[in-house]
Amino acid sequence: MKNSIATPNVALYVTCLVNLSRPSVGFAAVKLLTEAGCRVSIPEMQTCCGQPAYNSGDQAHARDLATKAMDELDGYDYVVIPSGSCGSMIATHYPKLFADDVDLSARADDLAGRTWELITFLSDIMDVTPKQEGYNGKVTYHDSCAGLRELNIRDQPRKLLATIDGLELNECQMAETCCGFGGLFCVKYPDISGVMVDRKIDDLLESGADTVIAGDLGCLLQLASHLAKRKVPIKTWHVAEILAGLTSPDHAPINPEEL
Amino acid sequence: MQSKTHQFNANVSKALSDKPLQEILGNLSQGFPKKRAQAKARLPEFDQLRQKAAEIRAHVLDNLDLYLERFETRVIENGGTVHWCGDASDARTVISDICHRVGARSVIKSKSMISEEIGINDYLEEQGIEAIETDLGEYIIQLRKEPPSHIIAPAIHLSMAQVAETFRENHPDLDKQRTLETPRALLDEARTRLRDKFLGAAVGLSGANMLVAESGSVVIVSNEGNADMTCGLPRVHIVLCSIEKVVPNLADAWSLLRVLARSATGQDQTVYTTFITGPKRPEDLDGPDEFHVVLLDNGRSKMLGGEFHDMLRCIRCGACINHCPIYSTIGGHAYGWVYPGPMGAVLSPGLLDTGTADDLPNASTLCGHCESVCPVHIPLPDLLRRWRTRQFSDKRTSLVQRFGLAVWTWLAIRPRLYHPLSSMALKLLGIIKPRLRPFADLPAPHGDSFMSQWAKQQSRPNSGDRS
Amino acid sequence: MINPNREQILKVIRRATKARGQGNPDAVRKRLTATRANIVPHRGRPDNKIMKETFIDEAQAAGAQVSCLSALGGVPVTLAGYLQQHGQNGLVRIGSDPLLSAIPWQAESFLTVQSGPATGTDQTGLNLALAGIAETGTVLMASSPQSPAMVNLLPLSHIVLLPASRLVGNYEQTIELIGDNMPRMATYITGPSRTADIEQKLLMGAHGPQRLFILLIDSL
Numbered sequence: 001m002k003n004s005i006a007t008p009n010v011a012l013y014v015t016c017l018v019n020l021s022r023p024s025v026g027f028a029a030v031k032l033l034t035e036a037g038c039r040v041s042i043p044e045m046q047t048c049c050g051q052p053a054y055n056s057g058d059q060a061h062a063r064d065l066a067t068k069a070m071d072e073l074d075g076y077d078y079v080v081i082p083s084g085s086c087g088s089m090i091a092t093h094y095p096k097l098f099a100d101d102v103d104l105s106a107r108a109d110d111l112a113g114r115t116w117e118l119i120t121f122l123s124d125i126m127d128v129t130p131k132q133e134g135y136n137g138k139v140t141y142h143d144s145c146a147g148l149r150e151l152n153i154r155d156q157p158r159k160l161l162a163t164i165d166g167l168e169l170n171e172c173q174m175a176e177t178c179c180g181f182g183g184l185f186c187v188k189y190p191d192i193s194g195v196m197v198d199r200k201i202d203d204l205l206e207s208g209a210d211t212v213i214a215g216d217l218g219c220l221l222q223l224a225s226h227l228a229k230r231k232v233p234i235k236t237w238h239v240a241e242i243l244a245g246l247t248s249p250d251h252a253p254i255n256p257e258e259l
Numbered sequence: 260m261q262s263k264t265h266q267f268n269a270n271v272s273k274a275l276s277d278k279p280l281q282e283i284l285g286n287l288s289q290g291f292p293k294k295r296a297q298a299k300a301r302l303p304e305f306d307q308l309r310q311k312a313a314e315i316r317a318h319v320l321d322n323l324d325l326y327l328e329r330f331e332t333r334v335i336e337n338g339g340t341v342h343w344c345g346d347a348s349d350a351r352t353v354i355s356d357i358c359h360r361v362g363a364r365s366v367i368k369s370k371s372m373i374s375e376e377i378g379i380n381d382y383l384e385e386q387g388i389e390a391i392e393t394d395l396g397e398y399i400i401q402l403r404k405e406p407p408s409h410i411i412a413p414a415i416h417l418s419m420a421q422v423a424e425t426f427r428e429n430h431p432d433l434d435k436q437r438t439l440e441t442p443r444a445l446l447d448e449a450r451t452r453l454r455d456k457f458l459g460a461a462v463g464l465s466g467a468n469m470l471v472a473e474s475g476s477v478v479i480v481s482n483e484g485n486a487d488m489t490c491g492l493p494r495v496h497i498v499l500c501s502i503e504k505v506v507p508n509l510a511d512a513w514s515l516l517r518v519l520a521r522s523a524t525g526q527d528q529t530v531y532t533t534f535i536t537g538p539k540r541p542e543d544l545d546g547p548d549e550f551h552v553v554l555l556d557n558g559r560s561k562m563l564g565g566e567f568h569d570m571l572r573c574i575r576c577g578a579c580i581n582h583c584p585i586y587s588t589i590g591g592h593a594y595g596w597v598y599p600g601p602m603g604a605v606l607s608p609g610l611l612d613t614g615t616a617d618d619l620p621n622a623s624t625l626c627g628h629c630e631s632v633c634p635v636h637i638p639l640p641d642l643l644r645r646w647r648t649r650q651f652s653d654k655r656t657s658l659v660q661r662f663g664l665a666v667w668t669w670l671a672i673r674p675r676l677y678h679p680l681s682s683m684a685l686k687l688l689g690i691i692k693p694r695l696r697p698f699a700d701l702p703a704p705h706g707d708s709f710m711s712q713w714a715k716q717q718s719r720p721n722s723g724d725r726s
Numbered sequence: 727m728i729n730p731n732r733e734q735i736l737k738v739i740r741r742a743t744k745a746r747g748q749g750n751p752d753a754v755r756k757r758l759t760a761t762r763a764n765i766v767p768h769r770g771r772p773d774n775k776i777m778k779e780t781f782i783d784e785a786q787a788a789g790a791q792v793s794c795l796s797a798l799g800g801v802p803v804t805l806a807g808y809l810q811q812h813g814q815n816g817l818v819r820i821g822s823d824p825l826l827s828a829i830p831w832q833a834e835s836f837l838t839v840q841s842g843p844a845t846g847t848d849q850t851g852l853n854l855a856l857a858g859i860a861e862t863g864t865v866l867m868a869s870s871p872q873s874p875a876m877v878n879l880l881p882l883s884h885i886v887l888l889p890a891s892r893l894v895g896n897y898e899q900t901i902e903l904i905g906d907n908m909p910r911m912a913t914y915i916t917g918p919s920r921t922a923d924i925e926q927k928l929l930m931g932a933h934g935p936q937r938l939f940i941l942l943i944d945s946l
Contacts, residue, residue, distance in 0.1 A: 014709050020681060023709035042713055047671040047678075053664050055625060057647030057656060061668040068672050096641070145626035177288070178584045182624025184660070189622055191275055195588045196624075199285065283925070290926040304767040311764050318757075321748035324739045329758060343732035395932060396923035412923060419925050442924040450933060457933075458846045473758050474908050484879050484919040484934020491875050491911060502735065507754070508761040513897040517767070524922070527788070528862040531934065532914040540910055542871035544843040556735045564742030 003078075003125045010038040011076040013069075015086045016048050017217040022254060025217060028244035029082045029118050036126040038080075043072040051089040054097065055183055066094050070107050078125070079115040082240050083216050084147020085183075087117035092150045117147060118240055119215055123156035133245035134165035137235070140172045140209035142200075142223070144216035148176060157215055157239050164242065172207035174200055181222035197226045204234055211235045211253075213242055224254045260375050260406055262611050264595035267618035274593045279418055284587050287415070291581040294525020295632065305521065312518045313636040315511045316572035319503070320563065326472040326505045327554070333475025337537030339550035347377035350555045354379055354464065354497055357551060358388050361495050363461035367453075369479070369486035370394035371466025372410050372575065373499050373555055375597040376610070379464070390464075391456045393485040395449055402429045408591030410598065411523050411577040416590050419445065453485075463489035463547065467500035468574070469515065470552070473508035476536040477552065480519065480529040487531050496538070496547040501555050503571040509534075515574055518634035522576040558610045566645045570605050572635040577602075579629035579639055585622060594619060601629035601639045608646050617655055620646035682711040763898035770861035770896030777860050777893050778942070785863030788917030789930060790938040794890075797945045798825075802834035805852075805885060808939055810836065814849045814883060821853040823872040825946070826887065844876040851881035851935070855888040856912075857903055858942070861896045864916040865940060868909035875911045884918070884935035889946030 010033055014026040026042075033040045050065030069090065073079045081087040091112045098108040122128055141161065147153040161169055180186060180196025200223065204212055212234055214220050224236040235253040247253075263270060274280060299305045319326055331341045344350040350373075358366060366383060368374065368390055380390040380401070392401040396414035400407055402425050407413030414422070423439040426448055439445055465486055469478040477498050479486045490496050506512050512534075520526040539546030562571055580586050580600030591599035596616070598606050604619035620643040629639040650656050670677045689706050743749040772780040782792045793804055809816060816836040820826050831839050844851055853873050857866040865886050869875035878884055894900060897914070904912065919934030930936050 019709040020685060023707070023712050026709040026713070042710070044678075044710065044714070045674040046710075047674050048667070050668075053668060055644060055647070056660060056664055057644065057649070057651035058661070058664045058668075059648055059651070061664055064668055064672055145624065145628070149627035149631050174288075176628075178624050178626035178628070180584070180624065182626070185622075185624045188660075189271070192271060192585060192588050192622065193624075195275060195281075196584055199588075286926075290922075302767055302769065304765060307765055308767070315764070318753075321743065321746070322750060322754045324736050324743060325749065325751060325754045327736070327739075329754075343729055343735055345731045345734060349731060393933065394923070395921045399923070412926070414923050415926065417924075422924055442927045442929055445924055446921060446929050446932060450931070453933065454846055473761060476908065476912075482919065483921050483932030485932070487875070487879050487911075487913060488933055491879065502739075507757040509901045510761050510763050510898050511757075513901075514764040516897070526916075527784070528864060528914070528916040530788075530915065530917050530919055532864075532916075534908070534912040536908045536910055536912075538910070540871075543869065543910065544871060544874040545876045546869065546910055554735075556731075556738075560735050560738035560742070563739055564746045 001124060002127055005077055007037060007039050008077040010040050010078045010080050011043050011073055012040055013046055013049070013073065013079055013081045013086070014042070015081060015083045015217065017221065018082060021221065022217055022238065024246055024251060025082050025238045025240050028238070028240040028246045029080070031244045032118070032122060032130050032240060033080060035130060036122055036128045038126070041076065045072045049086045049089045051086060052183055054089065054093060059097070062097060066097055066108070067104065070104070070111050073111055076114065078121065079111065080118050080121045081115065082118040082238065084117050084144045084151050084153050085216050085218060087115060088146040088150040090115045117151055117153055117215065119157045119160065120151060120153055123160060129160060129163050130243045132164055132243055134167070135242055135247055136166040137211040138168045138170060138209045139211045139213055140170050140204065140207050141175060142179065142212055142214040142219055143176045144214055144219045145178050147215055153215065160243055161213065161239070170207055170209060172203050172209065174203040179219045179222050181218045183218065186222060193222075194226070197222055201226060201230060201232060205232065209234060211237060213237050213239050215239045220254050228255055260378050260597055262596045262615060264607055264611060264616035264619060267593065267595060267622065270593040270595055271589050274589045279421070280416055280590055283416060283418060284590050287581065287587045291524060295522060295578060295581070296525075298521040298525040298527060301527070302521065305518070308514065308518050309634050309636065312515050312574070312634050313572060315506060315514055316574070316635045319506055320568065320571050323503065323505070323563065326507060327502060329472040330470050330475055330505050333472070334537070334552055337475050339475070339537050339552060342551060342553045344553055344555045346557050350377045350499065350553050351379055351382045353553055354499070355383060355386055355388070357495060357497060358383065358462050359386075361461055361549070363388060363495070365389040365391060365456065365460045366462040366464050367391050367393055367457055367460040367489050367493065368397070368463075369465045369481060369489040370397050370413065371464070371499055372597055373466055373501055374464065375407060376557065377555070379499070391453070391460070393453050393457065393489060394481070394483060395446060398449055398453065399425060406592065406597070408599065409577060409580060410575055416592065457488050457492050460493045462495045462497060463493040464497045464499060465489045467498050467504060468519065469512050470500060470505040471509055471512050471534070472505050474534070474536055476534040478512055478516070478532065478534055480516070480532045482524070482530045484531055487533050490533070490535055491546055494547055495549040495551070496535070497551045497553060499553045499555065501557065501559055503559050519574055519576050522578040522632065522634040562609055566649070567605060567609050567642055569637050570602070570609070570642060572637055573602055574635060576634055578632040578634065582628045582632050584624070584626060584628065601643070605639060605642045605646070614655060617650055678708070678710050682708045761901065766896045766898060767861070772860050772895050777895065778890060781858050781860040781863055781893055782942070783863070784860065785917070785940055788863050789920070790863060790917050790940055792940045792942055794942045794944060798829050798943060799833075801829045801887070801941055802831055802837055804941065806834045806836040809850060809883070812883065812937065817849060818885070819844050819848040819851045819877050819881060821873040821877055823854045825854055826852070843874045844880040846880060848881040850883045850885060851877035852885040852887065853877050855886050855892065857900045858888045858893045858940070859895070859897055859900065859914070860893060862916050864914050866900050867913045867915060868904070869911035870909060875913065878913060878915065879934050881935055882931070883937045883939060886938065886940045888940055888942050890942055890944045891946060
């Protein structure tokens, strides 16, 4: 499984949320991949992988967007995504989406085989440990659901985080419990989603952590906004930002600035 | 049982504002999930056994007619009777006919979700036959006139104080000064109360965890012992079971039993695992004179081979429910019918009237915890998604959602429009955001999109190549 | 008489099975005639040397009490001590297996044994187990005229006489043991009756016995 290409051509697929609400995660990913020895490209026509449509049962639109993604992601050695959720959409769900399509199923399988979530890619494929500038804090890691259960991302981010100077990693009890984001779920069922994230925050408080790190911006935005609502000063960072050392004082955590 | 799945949102509001319920639900993860993890840790072959269990169930569904016929033949050879029932009404009639024929005035029951599905208790009551639930949890909720909130722990939503209150109300003949402040006192009271009922009932009605085709045996598991007493004390034993529960042989049954209790309660084995094969034999000192198996279809044969085929592998352990973050937020009653949690959200829309349970498959983050603990590897998130797909193609998905997705897709497949537009929108949002209440707590965007910032960086001279 | 429900249900099943290209009578026949164990975990295949130890450990973990006796002669005094310790009377409902009749009951005046079906007021019931299963410390009670099933369920204390020679590693071995003589009720009992239906708090003695006491007889 390990990479054997000298300077692999990597397409970074940043995801809608990173593109629109947290560009620094994209820059962190570029830095990490470049330092790992990849030639990084950002396909400029990239938009949305189609997951919202797919999870809403809108197969036609999901296929439209998936076909578009397959076109623009052709030809790269690897496609890397700083998200377990969007990563799994391509790696796990595209093949299902085109399972009955004689023309496209092979292409979907091919893309799925080349697609990796960022941290797993660095750890399992490139086998690198990013060099970083240290992070001072008591940190806990939240496993995002798709990454954990569809892509088996569990140990990789923890292993890399453990190498960071000053970073104290503690597990919280509910690390593997869903934060209640769920894409459109939190819009359609805000009350259920609110109770779910409140329980997560209670658990974060119990863990004594001052920072929560995750690999998916969806979870992080959900946590950050409810932490702000409850005025809890726990910082939220994307794991790529921490690993790339993009946490200097002039760069704020994901939380709203008031905190 | 009357379905309330169509009022899902109202059910949810009620559950979320119920403080005692929220406290109980908040502690659920400390119970079954923890015990399951311990049981799994004690059995290195657990995942291998799950794989085998899934294979057995899949094989049964591929040959269901053959196994059912064989099971029927064996039950008859053993001296029992098999009743095939197409729907709930057929099953109710068969059961009440037997009760009338033997002059039963009361029926003791051990926990059976199928019996909730067909609403047999109310039906028998209407005909003057008392139906008495004997599983402690079922007994409690029967007194409270509530439906079960969990398939293996029906009263899991109640506190001890609520149970004590229920007993005081429903056992008025007992000393009013008695103390009921411990679970032990409550259990002892129920045990004494139900003992007479056990001994006095002419008919015992139980469910079944499995039907063994090889021997014509019915497998029933219980921790309390009430199932064995339901099968062994009355003159007539009626087993109510759905058709997909058959398994090929005794070894297959044991393969499933090795994962059933571990997945459900985290026990290595349920206390009483009983194989019942026919009625009382000539020299036996106890046991029922009549043994009936009511085989209920109620929509299952139609699921076979369809999009929800895999759901028929379910062995009703409740692991998906125990690990579901939605269930542990809203509780079982919010789902509005017999089966809560992920398995219920897949099963109910197929068994109830079209459109009445549309919320259930949508009220999920698709977090996948359910699938990861399912002992028979049912791809529950995929099945939930399939319901969403069906709703979408039947145009039952809300207009707002359909319109929103159409607009989003229209834009997203036009990157030359999408990127500048989103960049503009972000700048606009940066200005007006603080005034928009629902977004006030959301982190502020960085002012410009990644794609736009990247493009600017790349177009600057000396920015180097991309590697 | 043709049952329309039966035919209709089977018809729908067969149609679905055929559409999927499934349905394999040969495979089914094979599975119904040559029952073979699937996966038996390591814990269910203990060496003979640790069979007894594994059984006792597992039975105790499930909440049963186990006493090892060298021979049947030791049963009355052990049982009497046990019942007195738990404040129970000396009336014992027993099955009528010849092995049980061979016990020198008169050696212990505290005990009064009575065979026949169990009643709702019996405090103690004693039956002979068909097997003990080391894997989970389970005893197999097979109903028969000599072993009425409710003796295992109705009393407060359930006493099980288990000859050491009847210990097996796993459940599948009991299938061989039973062979073609499937009892009317084969009850595999793992620990005493229990419930956790009130606030998930575990309590012993729900409807069935509160205590399970296994007398493991080495010489048998």
